[in-house]
Amino acid sequence: xxxxxxxxxxxxxxxxxxxxxxxxxxxxxxxxxxxxxxxxxxxxxxxxxxxxxxxxxxxxxxxxxxxxxxxxxxxxxxxxxxxxxxxxxxxxxxxxxxxxxxxxxxxxxxxxxxx
Numbered sequence: 001x002x003x004x005x006x007x008x009x010x011x012x013x014x015x016x017x018x019x020x021x022x023x024x025x026x027x028x029x030x031x032x033x034x035x036x037x038x039x040x041x042x043x044x045x046x047x048x049x050x051x052x053x054x055x056x057x058x059x060x061x062x063x064x065x066x067x068x069x070x071x072x073x074x075x076x077x078x079x080x081x082x083x084x085x086x087x088x089x090x091x092x093x094x095x096x097x098x099x100x101x102x103x104x105x106x107x108x109x110x111x112x113x114x115x
Contacts, residue, residue, distance in 0.1 A: 022078070022079055023066050023070070023077050023078060023079065023082060024062075025081070025082075026062070027058075027059040027062050028081040028082060028085075029081075030059045030085065032084075032085045032089065033088070036088065036089070036092045044056050045060050046097075046104075048061070048064055049063075049064050049067060050100075050104060050107060051107065063085075067108070068108055070082070070086055071108060072108075
């Protein structure tokens with residue numbers, strides 16, 4: 001009986017430790033294609049990430065908060081879905097709006113140097 005209890009406690013501890021190694025999954029179901037394909041919405045998100053406008057939605061705020069770390073660590077703490085989201089964002093901006101992408105990366109580098 002005590003072995004079963006110890007096993008259960010260890011399993012729970014491992015599960016909590018494993019979950020703590022990832023970003024929260026609250027916004028994993030955001031429709032990134034819808035955001036990227038709507039120029040008005042995309043501009044709002046871009047301005048949020050660049051710090052030139054407010055973050056209008058809670059998911060924009062969330063992704064802005066983890067963006068620098070996710071890019072710097074190659075999405076080490078991202079869920080599979082978050083990796084897909086970030087990959088779509090990066091590919092879109094590199095192809096469709098390279099000047100915005102360069103500005104975002106420039107801000108990212110400046111932010112990393114000042115921290």
